[in-house]
Amino acid sequence: xxxxxxxxxxxxxxxxxxxxxxxxxxxxxxxxxxxxxxxxxxxxxxxxxxxxxxxxxxxxxxxxxxxxxxxxxxxxxxxxxxxxxxxxxxxxxxxxxxxxxxxxxxxxxxxxxxxxxxxxxxxxxxxxxxxxxxxxxxxxxxxxxxxxxxxxxxxxxxxxxxxxxxxxxxxxxxxxxxxxxxxxxxxxxxxxxxxxxxxxxxxxxxxxxxxxxxxxxxxxxxxxxxxxxxxxxxxxxxxxxxxxxxxxxxxx
Numbered sequence: 001x002x003x004x005x006x007x008x009x010x011x012x013x014x015x016x017x018x019x020x021x022x023x024x025x026x027x028x029x030x031x032x033x034x035x036x037x038x039x040x041x042x043x044x045x046x047x048x049x050x051x052x053x054x055x056x057x058x059x060x061x062x063x064x065x066x067x068x069x070x071x072x073x074x075x076x077x078x079x080x081x082x083x084x085x086x087x088x089x090x091x092x093x094x095x096x097x098x099x100x101x102x103x104x105x106x107x108x109x110x111x112x113x114x115x116x117x118x119x120x121x122x123x124x125x126x127x128x129x130x131x132x133x134x135x136x137x138x139x140x141x142x143x144x145x146x147x148x149x150x151x152x153x154x155x156x157x158x159x160x161x162x163x164x165x166x167x168x169x170x171x172x173x174x175x176x177x178x179x180x181x182x183x184x185x186x187x188x189x190x191x192x193x194x195x196x197x198x199x200x201x202x203x204x205x206x207x208x209x210x211x212x213x214x215x216x217x218x219x220x221x222x223x224x225x226x227x228x229x230x231x232x233x234x235x236x237x238x239x240x241x242x243x244x245x246x247x248x249x250x251x252x
Contacts, residue, residue, distance in 0.1 A: 001026075003037070011035040011069065017045045020075075023057050023064075032066040036073040036100070043077030053081045056091030056118065063121070064093040070100025070127070078105035085111045086118035087136070088145065093117050098125040106133045114145040114172070115157065121149040132159035132192070141172035141206070142192045148175050151184040158191045158233075165198030168206035168247070169233050176210045176224040184225045189232075196237035202247035203231030210251045 001022055003013035011033035014020050017040055026032060046054055058064030068090075078089055086092045087109035089102060102115055112118045113136035115129035129142050139146045142157030157170050166173045169190030176183055190204050200207035210224060231245050241248035 004035070006032045006034075008033050008067075011067075013037040014040070016040070017042055021045075023066075024055070027058060027062050027064055027066075030065060033069070034066060035069040036071045039073045040075045041077045042075065042079070046077065046079050051081075052079070054078055054089070056080070056087055056089065058090050058092045059086055060092050060119070063095075064090050065095045067096045068100070069098050072099050072101075074101035074103050076103045076105075078102060078107070080107040080109065082109045084109065087112070088114040088116050088118040090117045092119045094121045094150075096123040096125070097127060098123075099127070101128045101130060102132065103130040105129065105131075108135045110136055111138045112145040112172075113140045113163075115142050117144045119146045119148065120144045120152070123150050124152045124155055126154045128155065129157040129159065132157065133162075134160070135162045137164045139166045139173040139206075141168045141170055142190055143170050145172045146175065147171050147173065147183060147185075149183060152186075152188060153184070154187045156189050156191075159193075161192050161194045163196055165196060165239065166200045166206040166247070167194050167196045168202045168204055169194050169231050170204050172206045174205060174208040174224060176208060185227075185229065186225065187228045189230045191232050193233045194235045196239065196242075198237065199239040199241045200247040201235060201237040201239065201242045203233050203235045203244045204229055204246060206247045208246060208249045210249065
């Protein structure tokens with residue numbers, strides 16, 4: 001990346017698709033900052049790949065730990081066809097992603113599939129997925145497939161989410177069993193249509209799993225704050241636990 005130093009005051013400026021791809025080679029840089037300098041269309045780049053499929057930024061072994069500021073610009077033409085888990089523009093992240101628009105994207109995967117992030121343990125703010133087609137088997141969301149920790153705010157999705165179980169227009173699965181963990185979802189909505197064949201299907205969130213017992217036998221202090229949210233898309237499934245907003249909240 002030619003422009004910027006990767007600091008908060010002088011972030012790396014992403015101006016080309018090649019700049020975006022290069023983040024994968026810099027993913028282990030702690031506290032690195034990236035900022036989009038203009039809109040990006042991934043169509044030509046992906047069509048020239050042998051797999052014709054985008055490789056997500058970050059995975060379970062080397063998650064994205066930086067800060068990505070979309071600067072209000074959009075990324076179009078994202079296409080993924082994968083048999084792997086942790087699939088999205090970002091596969092696995094513990095960092096921050098903000099002020100970004102993803103438009104006309106198509107993602108097909110298996111488990112933990114999201115338009116923006118497959119597996120999220122970080123912060124997402126003001127991100128929109130427009131006209132997305134997101135398909136998978138389990139833990140599939142228009143924005144995030146699996147929400148393990150962190151915060152999601154002021155974000156929205158539209159398009160189609162399809163799969164088997166634990167599907168949501170915004171988030172597929174919220175896991176809230178970590179001891180003393182806090183997850184916040186606020187000021188978000190989805191107009192995406194959600195179609196499944198199994199259980200736990202929701203217009204906004206497919207499945208929320210709450211509470212656990214720690215090793216000492218004490219009830220874990222788990223907080224999941226959801227506020228100012230709504231969903232208006234069609235929700236259809238042949239299975240059980242299907243809801244216009246949330247498919248199932250499992251509390252024990």
